[in-house]
Amino acid sequence: MDRLCVQNVEFVQTGYGKNTVKVLVIRRKGSQHDIIELKADVKLTLKSRKDYLCGDNSDIIPTDTVKNTVHALAKIREVKSIEQFSLDICHHFLTSFNHVLSAVVHMEEAPWRRLEKNGVEHAHAFIYSPEACRFCDVEQNVNGIPVVHSGLKNMTVLKTTQSGFEGFLRDRFTTLPEAKDRCFCTSVYARWRYNRAQDVNFDAAWKCVKETIIEKFAGPYDRGEYSPSVQKTLYDTQVLILNRIPEVDEIEMVMPNKHYFTIDMTKMGLTNRDEVLLPLDNPSGNITGTVRRKERARL
Amino acid sequence: MGGVCKRMSPRNWKNQVLAAVHLLQGYYFNSKNPYRDWPNAFAESQENAREGDLNAAVLLLEAAILQDPQDSEAWQLLGMTQAENENEQAAIMSLQRCLELRPNNLPALMALAVSFTNSSMQREACDALRRWIGHNARYKHLAPDSGGPLQEQRRHDAALFNVDFVDPDLQTGLGVLFNLSNDFNKAVEAFTAALSVRPRDYLLWNRLGATLANGDRSEEAMEAYSRALDLQPGFIRSRYNLGISCINLGLHREAVSNFLTALNQQRRSQRCGHQQMSANIWAALRIAISMMDRPELFQAAKAGDLDLLTRCLTGPSDWTEQKQCGV
Numbered sequence: 026m027d028r029l030c031v032q033n034v035e036f037v038q039t040g041y042g043k044n045t046v047k048v049l050v051i052r053r054k055g056s057q058h059d060i061i062e063l064k065a066d067v068k069l070t071l072k073s074r075k076d077y078l079c080g081d082n083s084d085i086i087p088t089d090t091v092k093n094t095v096h097a098l099a100k101i102r103e104v105k106s107i108e109q110f111s112l113d114i115c116h117h118f119l120t121s122f123n124h125v126l127s128a129v130v131h132m133e134e135a136p137w138r139r140l141e142k143n144g145v146e147h148a149h150a151f152i153y154s155p156e157a158c159r160f161c162d163v164e165q166n167v168n169g170i171p172v173v174h175s176g177l178k179n180m181t182v183l184k185t186t187q188s189g190f191e192g193f194l195r196d197r198f199t200t201l202p203e204a205k206d207r208c209f210c211t212s213v214y215a216r217w218r219y220n221r222a223q224d225v226n227f228d229a230a231w232k233c234v235k236e237t238i239i240e241k242f243a244g245p246y247d248r249g250e251y252s253p254s255v256q257k258t259l260y261d262t263q264v265l266i267l268n269r270i271p272e273v274d275e276i277e278m279v280m281p282n283k284h285y286f287t288i289d290m291t292k293m294g295l296t297n298r299d300e301v302l303l304p305l306d307n308p309s310g311n312i313t314g315t316v317r318r319k320e321r322a323r324l
Numbered sequence: 325m326g327g328v329c330k331r332m333s334p335r336n337w338k339n340q341v342l343a344a345v346h347l348l349q350g351y352y353f354n355s356k357n358p359y360r361d362w363p364n365a366f367a368e369s370q371e372n373a374r375e376g377d378l379n380a381a382v383l384l385l386e387a388a389i390l391q392d393p394q395d396s397e398a399w400q401l402l403g404m405t406q407a408e409n410e411n412e413q414a415a416i417m418s419l420q421r422c423l424e425l426r427p428n429n430l431p432a433l434m435a436l437a438v439s440f441t442n443s444s445m446q447r448e449a450c451d452a453l454r455r456w457i458g459h460n461a462r463y464k465h466l467a468p469d470s471g472g473p474l475q476e477q478r479r480h481d482a483a484l485f486n487v488d489f490v491d492p493d494l495q496t497g498l499g500v501l502f503n504l505s506n507d508f509n510k511a512v513e514a515f516t517a518a519l520s521v522r523p524r525d526y527l528l529w530n531r532l533g534a535t536l537a538n539g540d541r542s543e544e545a546m547e548a549y550s551r552a553l554d555l556q557p558g559f560i561r562s563r564y565n566l567g568i569s570c571i572n573l574g575l576h577r578e579a580v581s582n583f584l585t586a587l588n589q590q591r592r593s594q595r596c597g598h599q600q601m602s603a604n605i606w607a608a609l610r611i612a613i614s615m616m617d618r619p620e621l622f623q624a625a626k627a628g629d630l631d632l633l634t635r636c637l638t639g640p641s642d643w644t645e646q647k648q649c650g651v
Contacts, residue, residue: 127627220604221413221603224413320571320608321442321534321537321538321568322533322537322568323534323561323564324438324441324499324503324531
């Protein structure tokens with residue numbers, strides 16, 4: 026009976042590894058210390074499935090070894106960026122063994138910001154500044170070239186005007202009033218793919234994406250920029266990013282609409298002119314979009 | 325790694341460094357090069373290029389360069405061959421190295437301008453074109469001041485158009501310039517003029533095709549690509565472009581077929597695996613397959629399984645054979 030069941034089963038995918046391997050790397054340049062703290066998930070797919078099928082562990086690189094490898098590579102390789110370190114980890118597993126089919130690394134960077142006062146930077150003290158979480162995904166098959174995605178998430182921004190929502194479809198279930206002037210709050214998620222893995226300034230690209238998102242959201246500092254919908258702001262941001270960073274071929278963005286509603290105080294005899302609002306955790310709107318660079322013909 | 329190279333004696337260099345150094349001046353050499361020690365590598369590379377075996381030509385040129393890293397002509401031809409082989413980054417690295425050794429190499433400057441244009445690096449492309457004009461005995465009196473923006477460059481177009489004979493190289497430069505400013509119709513005129521002097525120049529046919537394609541004239545583009553491929557069936561870049569035009573016209577199966585042909589041509593040349601194949605073509609292939617709604621084929625494309633894809637998509641459309649190709 027058991028054997029019959031096995032014959033009706035085939036593999037879709039296999040993979041294993043270690044998650045949440047954390048390291049802090051300190052680079053000392055005299056009295057000036059640089060740090061990068063990261064958290065890595067490493068997943069390997071092996072050529073053989075005998076571990077799953079027969080309980081034969083001879084090909085398995087233990088997940089403990091995977092963890093040790095991340096530690097050791099952090100010492101051996103210069104950790105310049107999470108993207109570069111992820112590339113190094115993939116390269117290591119694919120070249121040190123001949124039975125690893127693919128390696129996938131997801132890495133997040135802890136948002137330490139060097140302390141600074143009046144333009145003077147501290148030599149070795151930092152403060153945790155979670156304005157945005159920087160992460161990356163690197164995937165490589167044996168004999169293939171690596172594919173690098175970078176991203177940012179949990180960047181929460183709010184503006185109190187220059188946002189509206191009108192002209193939408195109304196059916197018998199629609200009760201939402203049109204709005205010409207509303208608060209717009211969102212927690213941005215963006216993930217983009219590079220068209221190559223070599224000669225890319227990952228730090229500069231990430232900074233550019235972050236600044237472009239903020240620029241399109243906030244608009245000019247004195248008067249802002251009107252957003253007719255989250256969809257429009259999202260798309261405009263993506264197009265601007267693709268224009269500014271030629272190394273990026275595709276970008277996905279998710280922008281939830283975290284609602285703030287004016288509290289009705291009429292029963293308390295008060296006229297609340299959109300001054301006191303209720304932040305609503307749930308439900309929240311969720312707007313998504315992915316665009317990619319159209320393939321251009323090459324001269 | 326370059327430093328290690330210089331400290332070794334010439335005798336040791338060939339034996340040890342050739343094995344260890346795969347990265348020189350920013351260019352990544354193939355680690356398994358069967359032509360590494362061939363004596364007539366350079367001459368043979370040209371023969372292979374003429375016969376359409378671009379991958380072999382690249383390996384032979386790399387061998388020639390490893391034997392003599394100061395050979396600027398080899399760097400130039402490597403760059404141009406890599407571009408034809410749809411490896412833009414490698415092309416740019418090689419051409420830049422050539423120009424470090426010989427700053428007035430006109431074909432390298434033009435090829436570099438083309439590669440920068442393809443990579444959307446406008447400033448660098450203009451700079452290369454400026455240098456081309458400046459080093460060109462015929463036109464250097466027209467050279468604009470360095471550092472001027474794209475519009476300044478355009479102001480010199482009028483002067484250049486007044487030349488009474490058709491210089492195909494100049495027309496190529498104009499074609500590239502008009503591509504940069506998205507003036508596709510003017511670029512088409514320029515490349516057509518160049519082709520009137522050199523009707524068998526397959527590079528020009530491809531440039532015309534690419535300009536037409538980027539100007540949304542995909543059907544005419546495909547005709548131009550076909551002319552290029554008739555003249556040089558091994559012209560990988562043109563076949564890639566043909567695939568792109570197929571995608572734009574909604575001909576997904578034909579697009580996939582073209583990409584697979586190109587990848588198989590690249591792989592057939594030397595059995596060295598993915599290193600020999602163009603990343604661009606794989607990316608475009610994945611896009612085309614994603615539009616065919618065949619998830620099992622998309623998985624095969626993600627995993628780089630060229631054999632499975634070729635079996636499934638270029639064989640006869642027999643239903644039972646197609647069924648075998650499901651995972």
